[in-house]
Amino acid sequence: MVRRGLQDHVAGRVVSRVEVMHPRAIRRHLPGTVDFGGRIAGRELVAARRRGKYLWVDLSSGEAVLAHLGMSGQMLVQPPGTPDEKHLRVRLTFADDGPELRFVDQRTFGGLSVEPVVTVDGVPLPAPIAHIARDPMDPAFDRTAAIAALRRRRTEVKRALLDQTLVSGIGNIYADEALWHARLHWARPTDALTPRKTGELLDAATAVMNAALDVGGTSFDALYVNINGQSGYFDRSLNAYGQEGLPCPRCGRAIQREPFMNRSSFSCPRCQPRPTTS
């Protein structure tokens, strides 16, 4: 969605100016603000790409602008003169005087950087994300290999699901929803999962991601962005995540919240029984 928006609105255009409103937004660009702007200004944005939670735009220089939207980041295309958003972090102005590209991010978990492009298995990727696995939407995604990779891990199933080096694109929300669909408790050890069950879980995660994309999971065009940066999907379609105390849509039992990796996991105590282990 966001990638498509970038491809449609900024590909082929030449950047004339780069403004960094908040240095934290480019904290991963170690050479700093001046270097960041210098590597983008005067370059053409060639094509927009995505892998997992990362998004990048190839530059005519051979480098790429790498973006991670975090949980509150947005890429907006706005006509020049549009009032600055409250949390505007970076602005790219174009030589054609057309719409600007704005990186807006309330919590600044996300950020931008300019990176060299390396080739991994014949695929060009920004160097810092060379280790990130393909996501399920990737045409070359290998489902069987992903299932094997998940089962190979000796850990709790949710930890494996969140590991971006195995399968990318699955975050805390999608993981909880996928586990709910597959009727698995997050603490289930991976080595107790059959390939079939793991496949069911992976398919559920993929379906949740597709559903989120359909309703604009992370919005791109300013026309479709609502105030809190989230879509109606979060209000209507979540079965477990954030639903503590509300009835499970499947069985009616109250959804529970449990601490997990310094955050939370939501699950149905009846549909997703905790594994009986030591």
Add this chain to the structure above:
DNA sequence: CAACCGCCCTGGGTGC
């Protein structure tokens, strides 16, 4: 090396 833990950072919401 695999697994895992703590920390980073901002600001909206909440409770007193």
Add this chain to the structure above:
DNA sequence: TGCACCCAGGGCGGTT
């Protein structure tokens, strides 16, 4: 009304 505090969460560095 104001203020302290909590919480969101992906990824990275450090440790075992």
